[in-house]
Amino acid sequence: MLSFLKAESLQNYVKQMDDLVNNLLLRETKDKDTLATVIFMKKLTITFSCTILFGIHDELTTKALFDYFTVTFKAYLSLPIYFPGTAYWNGLPARTRIINRLPPIIR
Template sequence: MELLQGFLSTTFEFQLPFLVTVFVTLGAFYRGYAKFKTASLQGRNLPPGSLGFPVIGESIGFVSAMKKNNRREWVERRIRKYGPLFKTSLMGSHVVILTGQAGNKLIFSANDAIRSNQTMSTAAIFGKHSIFELEGSRHKLLRSVMMNYLKPDNLQKYVVQMNSIVKQQMLQELQGKDSVQFVPLIKKVTFDISCSILFGLPEGMEKDILFHDSDIAITGSWALPLDIPGTPFRKA
């Protein structure tokens, strides 16, 4: 027993200086990083806001709000504090969030004055040729093709098909159940409608596999860009 106590005492005495060194090093790193970022942002006409912690920024709070379906509240808290235009740091990238009708009008009428700059996770998963990364004439061309399906005349052609898909999904999900989760159901219905109308995919295993893969990709795009086994980003 005395031998064990002596061993534990010796181990603790050995670990204590090591732990102190680690905490001091991390503290110095944090202060140095904060000074570097502050100096690099000085002189720029940036909106108010908080960049949060180094690297991770405010990602943890944002992802937590997403999981609880409180994303709107997360944004509104910062609007009350900083105004409709504020900066933050999400998924390893510094971003500016522009809210309200005036903000939407500016984005959609700015033509080539505003360049796309997605988070590191989104850019890595969806690639440089996705609609999120395209700019200028190429982005306009792809967006016009997609918006063509949303014109009133075209939507009228697909109403019957959409109605059939919604009914089929509702009956399938409610079979043998008293209740269903609404948000996952709406995601599945929206995905099925998109696959059927835009790509002409029939019902079956192929569509189910595609939905599963797309869900993993979307989850990874809202995760920290950590390419480590087991992380959502690595899975995507």
């Protein structure tokens, strides 16, 4: 991870990051006049992480991880009430899905 964060290494990723931002921005604004900035930044963060850190180029996997992380973050910010229908209740299975998906990706 330290070698990834060195200036020399980051210079190699600038073009790739620029392409990712442009593609995602075009996709998110297609046929729309507005952009949900917070959602866009979350998608961009997950896309960067999947593509650059993990080398995942599969859009379905990236979208699934985005969905799982969105539900998990809502659970993290909620009251820890383990009751059907609550954000916490929905977040626990999403967290499990993330944990189950990451080891094969990391390997």
